[in-house]
Amino acid sequence: MTAEKIDWQQCFASRASRMNASEIRELLKLLDQPDIISFAGGIPDPAQFPTQAIRDAYAAILSDPAKAAQALQYSVSEGYLPLRGWIRRHMEALGVPCTEANIMITAGSQQALDFIGKLFLSAGDTALVTAPTYLGALQAFNAYEPRYDTLGLEGGNRTPESYREAAAANGGRVGLAYLVADFANPSGETVSLPARQDLLTLAEALDTIVVEDAAYQALRYDGEAVPPLLALDIARSGGIEASRTLYCGTFSKTLAPALRVGWVCGASAAIAKLVLAKQAADLHCATINQMVMHQAAEAVYESQVASNRKVYKERRDAMLAALARHMPENVSWTRPEGGMFIWVTLPAGIDGADLLAQAIKDCRIAFVPGGAFYGEGRQNNKLRLSFSLSTPAQIEEGMARLGALLRRLG
């Protein structure tokens, strides 16, 4: 359970959480009990980690005196060049022609969000976010005191003027539009191609940047891949140097999160500013971890992604089947084509946070209540279920218990 605490920390720290410190302590104590089936942690299954490849990489680097001296020493803020080369080829395969000057290494994609907030949001500016959106993005941006407005993606009927006027009424401008375009955290949904084009049109009209959080993009289980917003932007604008999209990638969901290696890809002028922010914030990412991640990516990235897809697809399928089998008729949920999350809508009267307390006490299951995932326009009758950490049998049992509880509540 310990590893999931980072998720709970995020949730409880959010402005939307109504729990006090002692309630949180009580809850965490309950969550530490081994008989709890948890669908809370939005984190990869450690059984999936390429431990051998990572161990081999550390050993190889630290056994070569010249490489060891480099791996343990200070290094440049933009990141380890061979790793940026690997990422360049990876981005090109996604339809993003670029050079290493378009790529900076970050401590997970979370750090890219912090730096982007620092550069593009002043107090009172507006950040456009989906409702719901990734909690960690709200936390990163909150430090820069923005106002939030809701990005309506599929069939949204807000005009650029309405966004601009609302931002101006708050004394600022629209600083950025943020989204998880593929298998979003928490909704599991993927933004369609037309909606991506509409968003780029909106961003052009507002002259604002688009922040594409691609944390789950590699984890597609079925359906057809939609091109990254950065690729579409480049096709429209004529090249990455004319683009307005910053693509935030990470190895956290495909290889391992705890080396803290992610990246941001975009126009080199923006990357140069982000490099200065990185230098001021923590000088550079751990040199040794960048070298290890490069070696591990070269060796096992493709096979890792294939293995993750196989395992998580089975769990997603199990959860969708179990939901269909056990949920009462007044409950609905999303059907993600990838990622780790299913987003559940309860009847309007049921509060996800109350339900969590009851679910832990009565049925020994856990999930994340949905209320924390909103910049504005919060809805409390939502749950985020993660299927990444549980076996199909645990999923079946957990959904049966949740269904029975919801039926008892009527």
Next chain:
Amino acid sequence: MTAEKIDWQQCFASRASRMNASEIRELLKLLDQPDIISFAGGIPDPAQFPTQAIRDAYAAILSDPAKAAQALQYSVSEGYLPLRGWIRRHMEALGVPCTEANIMITAGSQQALDFIGKLFLSAGDTALVTAPTYLGALQAFNAYEPRYDTLGLEGGNRTPESYREAAAANGGRVGLAYLVADFANPSGETVSLPARQDLLTLAEALDTIVVEDAAYQALRYDGEAVPPLLALDIARSGGIEASRTLYCGTFSKTLAPALRVGWVCGASAAIAKLVLAKQAADLHCATINQMVMHQAAEAVYESQVASNRKVYKERRDAMLAALARHMPENVSWTRPEGGMFIWVTLPAGIDGADLLAQAIKDCRIAFVPGGAFYGEGRQNNKLRLSFSLSTPAQIEEGMARLGALLRRLG
């Protein structure tokens, strides 16, 4: 030379640098030439790294399935508890009684400076810094748009009122006082006990925090240790929870910089706020690196510090002797009791940046010009010489060349 580039990046990125991008590229190209003797990099000698202990720690952790699963997974923002336990004992040995709740792990001490700026400086607030001061602190704080005022430490005659009024005239308050108290970067100087007490009195009068950057504290070569400001603060205020000092520590100068593991120690209420900043900024430090650093610190911290002291003392002695031998009479320098730096004062008419260009071209030596190390009140007739990376023979040769150049310039 590559590892030194982080130092050059900092220097060139500073607001005080007057070089443009192409001049910087030219200079870096020159610096990459193998015949340059460099006193520029303020970084540890990689020959000192405990490579074997670090390699063993990675291997041991990644060979144990349960530890590997933990090491590669997300973890909590405050940091790995056993490492915080080691640091607690380390701080207690320095005269700082505390608990793990008083300690957060950061990505080097640089990250602590960024978070402290984020929490304690609003635009227009005043940061008190020594003149000169650590360039990376200025870069971390600059993001929060402070005004700088000069902290006069030994025999400074500024009253609290004069600081407060100057801060108010700028529309803010004094947000923090920052210093490297031991063997400072760049001056090499150590703040005396009476001056530390005076600073705490000033901070009380201003009701501001003191940021004690202890990056070099363990590297004392002679003289008697002065207690950390945090220890003095605790003795005055009655306990760490009543203290106003945030102590920023790091393993970068004693074990290895590139794992990016440092810490901040202070009142638990401040640490709790810093944990939220950490969570929003990058979730947590690399779990595996924290576990490795814990194991390496347990195994070799004492022997590493002893070895570092021996090697760097010899180099400091060599540099002081070579300076005495080769410098013209109108040049003066500091005599540090530890650390990595000697701060040289040139005759008033000589600009350190101009001298660097000439020194590289004519004598194949490099150093960092002093002008970048000032928040305000910049002096350009200064050089920072680092002795950490050069052998006594290189030091003798380099100082002879520098002395000859200065004599030619008259």
